[in-house]
Amino acid sequence: MFDRTAQxxxxxxxxxxxxxxxxxxxxxxxxxxxQRAAFGYxxxxxxxxxxxxxxxxxxxxxxxxAVVGFALSVYPLAVERGWMLRADAVxxxxxxxxxxxxxxxxxxxxxxxxxxxYYHFLDLHTGxxxxxxxxxxxxxxxxxxxxxxxxxxxxxxxxxxxxxxxxVEVLYLRxxxxxxxxxxxxIRQGWKPECGFLHYxxxxxxxxxxxxxxxxxxxxRPLKDDCxxxxxxxxxxxxxxxxxxxxxxxxxxHQFSHAWIDFRGIQDRFMREKRCDYFExxxxxxxxxxxxxxxxxxxxxxxxxxxxxxxxxxxxxxxMPEVANERxxxxxxxxxxxxxxxDDGTLSGSAALASLLFAPEIALRAVRNMGQRFPEMLSANxxxxxxxxxxxxxxxxxxxxxxxxxxxxxIVLMVIENYRTELIWKLTRACPYISTGLRRAGFRGGWL
Amino acid sequence: xxxANTSFAPVTRDxxxxxxxxxLHPSEWRNPQPVDRYHLAVIGAGPAxxxxxxxAAALGARVALxxxxxxxxxxxxxxxxxxxxIVRTSRLxxxxxxxxxxxxxxxxxxxxxFAAAMQRLRxxxxxxxxxxxxxxxxxxxxxxxxxxARFTATDALTVDGTRLRFRxxxxxxxxxxxxxxxxxxxxxxxxxxxxxxxxxxxxxRLLVIGGGPLGCELAQVFCRFGAQTTIAQDMPxxxxxxxxxxxxxxxxxxxxxxxxxxxxxxxxxxxxxDGQKLVELISDDYKSTVAVDAILTGTGRLPNVEGxxxxxxxxDCDATTGVRVNDFLQTSNPRIYAAxxxxxxxxxxxxADASARIVVQNAxxxxxxxxxxxxxxxxxxxxxxxxxxxxxVREARDQNIPVxxxxxxxxxxxxxxxxxxxxxxxxIHVKERSDRILGAxxxxxxxxxxxxxxxxxxxxxxxxxxxxxxxxxxxxxAAAIKEAADAYSRTRxxxxxxxxxxxxxxx
Numbered sequence: 021m022f023d024r025t026a027q028x029x030x031x032x033x034x035x036x037x038x039x040x041x042x043x044x045x046x047x048x049x050x051x052x053x054x055q056r057a058a059f060g061y062x063x064x065x066x067x068x069x070x071x072x073x074x075x076x077x078x079x080x081x082x083x084x085x086a087v088v089g090f091a092l093s094v095y096p097l098a099v100e101r102g103w104m105l106r107a108d109a110v111x112x113x114x115x116x117x118x119x120x121x122x123x124x125x126x127x128x129x130x131x132x133x134x135x136x137x138y139y140h141f142l143d144l145h146t147g148x149x150x151x152x153x154x155x156x157x158x159x160x161x162x163x164x165x166x167x168x169x170x171x172x173x174x175x176x177x178x179x180x181x182x183x184x185x186x187x188v189e190v191l192y193l194r195x196x197x198x199x200x201x202x203x204x205x206x207i208r209q210g211w212k213p214e215c216g217f218l219h220y221x222x223x224x225x226x227x228x229x230x231x232x233x234x235x236x237x238x239x240x241r242p243l244k245d246d247c248x249x250x251x252x253x254x255x256x257x258x259x260x261x262x263x264x265x266x267x268x269x270x271x272x273x274h275q276f277s278h279a280w281i282d283f284r285g286i287q288d289r290f291m292r293e294k295r296c297d298y299f300e301x302x303x304x305x306x307x308x309x310x311x312x313x314x315x316x317x318x319x320x321x322x323x324x325x326x327x328x329x330x331x332x333x334x335x336x337x338x339x340m341p342e343v344a345n346e347r348x349x350x351x352x353x354x355x356x357x358x359x360x361x362x363d364d365g366t367l368s369g370s371a372a373l374a375s376l377l378f379a380p381e382i383a384l385r386a387v388r389n390m391g392q393r394f395p396e397m398l399s400a401n402x403x404x405x406x407x408x409x410x411x412x413x414x415x416x417x418x419x420x421x422x423x424x425x426x427x428x429x430x431i432v433l434m435v436i437e438n439y440r441t442e443l444i445w446k447l448t449r450a451c452p453y454i455s456t457g458l459r460r461a462g463f464r465g466g467w468l
Numbered sequence: 469x470x471x472a473n474t475s476f477a478p479v480t481r482d483x484x485x486x487x488x489x490x491x492l493h494p495s496e497w498r499n500p501q502p503v504d505r506y507h508l509a510v511i512g513a514g515p516a517x518x519x520x521x522x523x524a525a526a527l528g529a530r531v532a533l534x535x536x537x538x539x540x541x542x543x544x545x546x547x548x549x550x551x552x553x554i555v556r557t558s559r560l561x562x563x564x565x566x567x568x569x570x571x572x573x574x575x576x577x578x579x580x581x582f583a584a585a586m587q588r589l590r591x592x593x594x595x596x597x598x599x600x601x602x603x604x605x606x607x608x609x610x611x612x613x614x615x616x617a618r619f620t621a622t623d624a625l626t627v628d629g630t631r632l633r634f635r636x637x638x639x640x641x642x643x644x645x646x647x648x649x650x651x652x653x654x655x656x657x658x659x660x661x662x663x664x665x666x667x668x669x670x671x672x673r674l675l676v677i678g679g680g681p682l683g684c685e686l687a688q689v690f691c692r693f694g695a696q697t698t699i700a701q702d703m704p705x706x707x708x709x710x711x712x713x714x715x716x717x718x719x720x721x722x723x724x725x726x727x728x729x730x731x732x733x734x735x736x737x738x739x740x741x742d743g744q745k746l747v748e749l750i751s752d753d754y755k756s757t758v759a760v761d762a763i764l765t766g767t768g769r770l771p772n773v774e775g776x777x778x779x780x781x782x783x784d785c786d787a788t789t790g791v792r793v794n795d796f797l798q799t800s801n802p803r804i805y806a807a808x809x810x811x812x813x814x815x816x817x818x819x820a821d822a823s824a825r826i827v828v829q830n831a832x833x834x835x836x837x838x839x840x841x842x843x844x845x846x847x848x849x850x851x852x853x854x855x856x857x858x859x860x861v862r863e864a865r866d867q868n869i870p871v872x873x874x875x876x877x878x879x880x881x882x883x884x885x886x887x888x889x890x891x892x893x894x895x896i897h898v899k900e901r902s903d904r905i906l907g908a909x910x911x912x913x914x915x916x917x918x919x920x921x922x923x924x925x926x927x928x929x930x931x932x933x934x935x936x937x938x939x940x941x942x943x944x945x946a947a948a949i950k951e952a953a954d955a956y957s958r959t960r961x962x963x964x965x966x967x968x969x970x971x972x973x974x975x
Contacts (some may be wrong), residue, residue: 152753214753217734256711256861258873258895259955267875272744292899293870317879317890349724357875360717360893 024329057401061429071116078423086159089166090430096173117187136195154210161231170446191225197235205250223254230277237457248461261311265304269357270333274302282445285466312358320365322409326389328451330356334405335366336419367408372426476537479666491601492538507636512931514541516808516820540600550665558692582670594608619781621722636831643769645810652738658763671762679706683766696729800897835939847916855919870900874952889913894948903931932956
């Protein structure tokens with residue numbers, strides 16, 4: 021799916037400087053630096069003509085609609101932090117929202133979308149489907165979540181901001197969420213013009229709560245009433261390493277929906293039964309990652325209580341010539357998780373950081389520790405998608421995924437912002453569609 | 469499938485096969501003169517039929533046992549027994565290749581001797597066939613009839629023209645492979661469990677169609693024997709009944725072994741070109757063709773209910789689900805019962821055995837034992853093995869039972885670490901806020917043996933808190949179960965209890 025070329029990196033002067041910085045900076049300064057660097061991705065990876073944002077910084081990368089969702093969410097915080105003029109943020113947002121409104125919705129193999137959903141990967145310049153990618157329900161949801169975030173922030177009574185809000189309304193209301201069930205009990209994971217709905221459904225637990233919330237909240241074509249319950253039917257409440265939690269292996273599953281929705285203190289039926297909430301659950305999931313890394317059952321280099329982060333992301337693969345001598349199976353771009361893997365020694369620095377909201381102490385300790393020990397996983401203060409200390413040569417150089425991934429930069433930006441100011445959460449808490457979706461899914465209590 | 473009586477004749481005519489045949493269907497056999505009326509007529513001499521015949525005869529009943537092919541049924545001849553022998557051989561090859569992992573030297577050359585593995589299979593199968601032999605049945609006083617059984621009335625049947633009257637009868641005719649309807653498959657030729665154990669040469673390239681227990685076990689075996697193996701499963705995961713983590717671990721294990729895993733993939737057409745079988749595969753919008761030398765199908769099993777003339781006996785049946793029975797295993801004819809694969813959803817040898825015991829009691833001794841009261845575990849003998857008993861989490865939640873799982877990854881178990889067998893887990897599901905065990909899944913190198921302790925606890929009504937008091941020798945892999953029970957005990961240490969304990973100790 022991605023260009024899997026990677027490179028061996030020497031720590032640059034810049035990363036050497038970071039090592040010093042990481043140990044000396046206050047938490048606030050450290051986070052500010054990381055957040056601002058991550059924002060740099062969205063400045064450099066955007067196509068100013070249509071507002072689409074590249075999936076990765078690699079050559080010829082297409083746009084991922086999910087990364088566009090992150091972009092729409094982070095422009096407001098950039099305005100708040102003085103990194104971008106409000107007018108510029110509005111212009112960029114308008115540009116991409118107009119593009120989606122006017123895009124080819126015929127569902128043909130070369131279109132942009134269908135039924136209000138969009139293909140996962142679009143040509144950065146033409147905005148048309150590439151890689152025969154699927155019409156993606158979750159990625160459309162992340163795009164729409166970003167659009168709603170923008171509409172909650174840009175509330176000025178100006179022609180531009182009014183148009184922005186109207187565009188978001190059009191995009192959200194035209195999504196045919198009901199269709200995405202494909203007649204099944206849960207939302208399907210995708211659809212292709214070549215074969216119809218894909219085999220897989222979005223069955224819990226995974227990152228798709230935000231998808232369900234948006235799909236339940238729609239006043240036009242919402243899901244059936246029992247759809248959310250069907251999604252929770254596959255939940256597994258497990259006691260692992262001494263923690264009770266709603267099980268999912270990869271860390272991003274426990275993080276992505278929280279970038280937009282404040283799950284503190286609100287509970288659906290399942291969480292009421294378990295006397296927990298999704299926020300607390302993500303805290304426990306972070307602890308379990310740490311426990312796993314400490315146990316390090318496969319004896320990979322680097323893993324310990326302050327070096328963890330198994331998640332979906334890029335890693336070395338068996339096909340790469342530079343790791344030809346490696347006997348262990350390598351998984352390339354994969355959803356790594358605990359405790360059953362897949363685990364090939366690849367970690368993600370941004371995944372540990374993205375636990376900042378739930379478990380700030382252990383996340384910050386990990387951020388500092390990993391930054392000091394493996395500075396090469398950051399370049400220009402931006403996280404690479406993955407690094408693998410077990411594939412270090414005799415000179416100590418660690419395998420690092422080449423380029424940067426928009427999803428990693430987006431989650432870093434949003435998590436840090438919610439940790440610092442709760443800006444995104446404040447915006448989405450006021451969004452009636454999200455409140456309605458949460459209530460229809462059975463959420464009660466807390467801020468709701 | 470109804471076949472000519474000679475279809476069971478072994479392909480390989482060695483001493484082992486001659487012994488097996490003599491034990492299970494002697495060439496010189498003459499059916500006995502039937503008695504006036506049998507207490508129990510058993511149709512089919514697989515695991516269910518043999519258990520019922522021996523059990524009823526031991527209790528003094530006059531028993532007729534009718535078999536058209538070989539005593540022992542699929543389990544002995546073309547199922548559990550032969551497959552487990554080659555599972556073991558293939559595990560050994562995998563261990564040899566992985567010797568460095570155990571601090572041992574990888575043998576300089578690991579040449580797979582497929583013929584030797586299959587000879588061992590035949591030797592062991594012949595040995596185990598002695599248990600199911602005609603001599604033992606005769607010694608037990610069972611009248612054995614070889615031939616096709618056909619009901620002629622509600623209390624009578626014929627075996628190749630000989631009329632047998634019965635007070636009670638049990639249908640235990642088993643099941644056969646369900647052949648997928650793929651155009652060109654029959655013409656190209658394919659293997660099932662019926663003939664795969666007759667192979668004398670290892671296919672160089674093998675496609676396994678179907679990711680159920682049989683397909684999974686044999687895909688791994690043939691891959692480890694050195695066949696270039698592809699497995700195509702028309703679903704997102706293997707073993708679709710099992711929980712996702714178990715199936716995912718199996719997918720990963722297959723990938724490690726070098727099996728080409730094709731999930732969500734259907735085989736849609738087969739053709740033969742230049743002596744090789746070309747199979748078209750389709751996965752969503754992705755089409756491809758694999759070239760192989762053999763195709764093995766493992767796409768489910770169909771009950772053997774044709775040819776029995778069940779209508780004459782007023783016995784209802786369905787071509788897919790088999791003979792219709794109530795919870796007492798009684799058919800629509802109260803004289804006639806059924807057991808084993810011919811009527812059960814869970815087509816396992818041990819389920820056949822257990823159901824046959826119910827039939828003997830219910831049919832002959834006015835018993836009221838119920839099928840639904842059984843706790844039936846099962847196991848798929850891949851590496852790692854995947855064993856399950858009781859409810860899955862999904863089933864418990866469907867029944868609105870709040871469920872909590874105590875999970876011990878095998879990498880937490882000292883003996884699994886010392887054995888280098890850390891892949892897998894023990895998951896025990898309990899009713900939330902209680903220690904009542906609802907079910908369990910064990911994925912481990914010896915998961916099939918480990919599940920027994922949990923089955924025992926469930927049958928005996930023992931909860932996790934009692935299991936926590938069961939001392940396990942250190943170190944054993946089954947200690948994982950004790951660790952799960954200990955994890956349960958720790959959850960009893962609520963903050964209130966902890967505070968009380970602190971106050972007590974401070975005193």
